[in-house]
Amino acid sequence: MKPIEEFSLSYDKNRYEMATIIDAIRSLVSICQKEGEELGCYETSFRNLIDIRVAQLGGEIILYNIIGTGADINGKAQNEAWEKMMAYLFLERVLKE
Numbered sequence: 001m002k003p004i005e006e007f008s009l010s011y012d013k014n015r016y017e018m019a020t021i022i023d024a025i026r027s028l029v030s031i032c033q034k035e036g037e038e039l040g041c042y043e044t045s046f047r048n049l050i051d052i053r054v055a056q057l058g059g060e061i062i063l064y065n066i067i068g069t070g071a072d073i074n075g076k077a078q079n080e081a082w083e084k085m086m087a088y089l090f091l092e093r094v095l096k097e
Helices: 002-009 011-030 039-057 076-092
Strands: none
Touching: 011 039, 039 076
16 A cells, blocks of 8 residues: 555656556557458557557566566567567457458
């Protein structure tokens, strides 16, 4: 509860930064291919949202549960875990025809 209390005391000062990050994550996980949208256009939008999210967050989300303990979090294992997660998210949101 202490972090919530501290954040609320400086809410006006910190809200833009936090809102920007949360909005970027929300946009990434909620994007889906629209009816009639070509797969290439959807892929471009998806990749742009990934780039925006990474830029606003300052890097990829570290997936400790997937890469395992003791793995190099900035190395190949983290990169592979991130790519798998993004591939899953992309395929999950593509229209099934």
